[in-house]
Amino acid sequence: GQQVMQIPQYQHVQEGEDFTTYCNSSTTLSNIQWYKQRPGGHPVFLIQLVKSGEVKKQKRLTFQFGEAKKNSSLHITATQTTDVGTYFCAGRGIASGTYKYIFGTGTRLKVLA
Amino acid sequence: GAGVSQSPSNKVTEKGKDVELRCDPISGHTALYWYRQRLGQGLEFLIYFQGNSAPDKSGLPSDRFSAERTGESVSTLTIQRTQQEDSAVYLCASSPGIGQPQHFGDGTRLSIL
Structure with a gap:
């Protein structure tokens, strides 16, 4: 079945640094949230x-x-402490035949002040 | 307006008991999703309802799990003969239509003793 992986699993950054999380699906997606x-x-x-x-x-x-x-990717420029949290992508397979979304494994972001 | 409402917010029960979780979607939202999130993990798709179409039950982990929705209103997720591995937060989300953003409730935290 469709799988969605995200990397990295965890990321700690100093406030002001940039952050990127990557999302990779095993199948072609119709859209991604x-x-x-x-x-x-x-x-x-x-x-x-x-x-x-x-x-x-x-x-x-x-x-x-x-x-x-x-x-897909999400890039945050100049992180702030308010950016702390886990970021998930969720994709719907183009051949799935339904509108169910498979969530990625998530990237947990910690921002150090 | 009101968001997605889930009840109860917390449920502690003994192994082997049945539990019923409730979700009130945002009024007018035709799509409704149930997900399971174990501690520190991602969201695991369980079931999806869209209007009066047949639900997509492909994520239900066993026949102990079932869900119902009447029209475009309330949904209930029932877990029979609960096991300790059922302990998790159960999240409900609704969306205005197919392929639209999902609005999540606060979840029901289920603990099986």
Whole structure:
């Protein structure tokens, strides 16, 4: 079945440093969603990418969808302590036949002040 | 408006008992998802409902798990003869339609003694 892996599993950065998490699917995706989960909280939707090679920006966050629609990345410029949390990608397989989403393994970000 | 509501927020029960978890989606949201999140882990897809279509049950881990949804309203997830490995946070999410962002509830933390 479809699998979605994320690397790294953990990342500790100094405040002000950049951060990137990578998401890789075993199958081609129809679209990909990104979520942030703060410690003790529930996942909160960040963005959805649909087109091959798509790039979207939200302030300090830049999201990319690979040309082959099998991978994606989230880059945060100049991290702040408010960026702490776990970042998940979630992809829907193009051949899945349903609208279920498979979540990635997540990248836990810690920002040191 | 009101978000996704889940109840109970916490449930402690003895091994072998049945439990029922409830999810009230955002009004008007046609899609509803159930996920399981073990401590420190990612989100594991369980089941997906879309309107009056047949649900996608492909993520249910065993026949002890079942879920129902009447129309586009409340959903219940039932776990029969609970086992210790069922201990996890069960998250419900709803979305306005297929392929749309998911809005999560705060989850039910289930502990099996």
